[in-house]
Amino acid sequence: MGGGTGRAPVTGDDGEAVLAAIRTRRVVRSMRPEPVDRPVLEAVLDAARWAPTAGNRHLQRFVVTDDPGVLRVLRAVSPGMLQHPAAAIVVCTDRALAAGYGFPPGAPGLFVDVGTATATILLAAHALGIGAGPVTSFSHAAVSVVLGLPEGLEPELIVCLGHPAPGGPAPMRGGRRLSWRDLTTWVPPQD
């Protein structure tokens, strides 16, 4: 059992498959125009709700579109959106709900939760054979208007989704990958 949760830990081939998915996921910035099937989108969204959240409060909401017209306008107000996605999940924070639980507007946990949701969405899409890429460079005001977001629901990050196409923009910073040793300090220091 996994740490008193009543759930069996992932082991053996399943564990290797999870690690392989983590290692092979890459941001996809070139996508084919055909739609992503709704059951696939729903499976990605279902995965997102399993992401860990601060205090288990689930203060993020997911606004989804696969409407070509809406996607076109979203792209027009998002300089960081290099791909032409077939669908997009906008990860939003429910600021009103957060305030109700005592989270101040800039509370780090709110942004960490956006990250855990995004990482889970990217990995789930990869596991389902769908390309995905996060975008943070966009006009928050324009995206709110385009999606008709209610007051208090703040768009934080857009995940583009689509069937991967060959080619496309090169990985940022040349796709440099640091080793775990580059990123890690042991205490006390190890030889």
Ligand SMILES: Cc1cc2nc3c(=O)[nH]c(=O)nc-3n(C[C@H](O)[C@H](O)[C@H](O)COP(=O)(O)O)c2cc1C
């Ligand atoms: C917080 C955050 C914001 C990002 N914003 C963008 C973006 O606006 N446009 C984009 O093309 N990629 C964006 N990315 C993707 C990163 O550039 C990408 O993860 C990084 O280059 C490593 O590539 P990989 O995930 O394929 O290994 C973002 C990633 C994160 C975590």
